[in-house]
Amino acid sequence: LFRLLYTCGLRVSEALHLKVADVDLDAGVLAIYGAKGDKERLVGISDSMLAYMKSYRSNPLVANAKSIYFFPAPDGGFYDTSTIYDIFRKCLFDAGIPHRGRGKGPRLHDLRHSFAVHILNKWSSEGKDIYTCLPILRTALGHDRITTTEKYLRLVPEAYMEVTEPFNDRFHTITEVLCNEE
Known part of the structure; x- marks a missing residue:
């Protein structure tokens, strides 16, 4: 379940309400019904996650x-x-990761955020135009507005050197502090 939340960017409630009939393990597609805002969407499943799901169902x-x-x-x-x-x-406790309290994380919803950030970074490293990819990510996450999707994303200096590099000489200490925040 946790792996599915991360690899498909699902909300917890979406994954828990998945019906067997909503999962096409042959085509590698999930049909999400009744999501937030009573929306519907199709979500692709990666090959590795698909193999794991087939094993789980068997x-x-x-x-x-x-x-x-x-x-x-x-x-x-x-x-x-x-x-x-x-x-x-x-699981967090067993891994030695502290939970800082309700709403302070790490949270299950952070798996969805991580999906969004990691897929965007992957596209960036592949040289894809992020502005043309954002609508794809918006659709995958089931958002109506691109501004909702943007809230999930974090500017990672390594992925956006063209944005941060011109400021390194003048603001190196500021970008260094920001990079080390997380």
Whole structure:
């Protein structure tokens, strides 16, 4: 579930409400219905995630579950988001990553943010025009406005040397501090 949130940029509720019928493992596509704002969209699945999802669905505990949900809860319904948040916090604790409290992170929603930032950085490193790619990312995330998508993104100096390089001589210490913030 966590891997799917990151690799497809899904919201937690979208992943938990995925039905088996919404997942086409042959075509590598998820159909997201009833997302935020009651929107619908199709989301592609990477080859590595697709292999992982096929393996997950072939597990007898999952394959034999009498549930319409892709990630069935023990009662056959879907998991409550609070259960998934608890599991996420336990994973953080086991990894030695501190959780700084509600709303301060790391948060499950940060996987969605990471998806957006990493895909944008990938496109940038491939030399793609970011301004023509943003509408694609907006659609994948299920946003109505590009400004909503922009809130997910962070300017990473290494990916945008043409923006930051002219200021290095005059403002080196400022960009150095900003780079080391995270």
